[in-house]
Amino acid sequence: MNYLQPSEYELYGLEVTTALSWVTVASAVVDAHCRRTTLAVAEYTERLRTDSGERPIRLTYLPLSTVAPSTTPIISAQARYATPRRGEMEYEALGWDAALAFGLPGTWVDLDVSDLDVFPDTGEVTFPVNVLGWTFTELQIAYTAGLDPFPDAVKVACAQLVKNAQATPALNVKKNVVPDKMQLMYFSDSLMDETVQSLLAPYVAQRVG
Secondary structure: OOOOOHHHOHHHOOOOOOOHHHHHHHHHHHHHHOOOOOOEOEEEEEEEEOOOOOOOEEOOOOOEOOOOOOOOOEEEEEEEEOOOOOOOOOOHHHHHHHHHHOOOOOOEEEEOHHHOEEEOOOOEEEOOOOOOOOOEEEEEEEEEEOEOOOOHHHHHHHHHHHHHHHHOHHHHEOOOEOOOOOEOOOEOHHHOOHHHHHHHHHHOOOOOO
């Protein structure tokens, strides 16, 4: 997806005659730098392990975005019950007995997404405390995240990449074919200058281990 439209070229310092291919490749470089397929709103699924049922967990792709008519960016959530271990449960004896009696340890359950506390900007998702103290060891969450509309920072970064490439094309462009036949492969690392990196920093996917 291109982060600049031809009608925006002049506004962001590009010539109106700039070939679409420059913006297409610059947009691809933005995606690669941000470690995602697009900065637009898209659906993601992550499987995460937790340490002793710690809360909250943090999702990778930000910001989380709610797509109408939904009222939450979380599409679905499943969790695997942990095997109870002594000393980790507030109601230890009751938790052991109930969990083992129902064969819950290791099983997956669907969670009600309306019960989850979600913080879109940080990607934190907090699960309600189980009344018996049962915890989860693994979670699988489907959610939507991305930008709509694209902020100025992304558009400025895209335009700057184009200008950097045009300034030294022999150094920064290698060969391949993009949709409208311009022979480009990728921009060298020298195009991703400090200004561009700073503009894109909030959108780089960070897996929290």
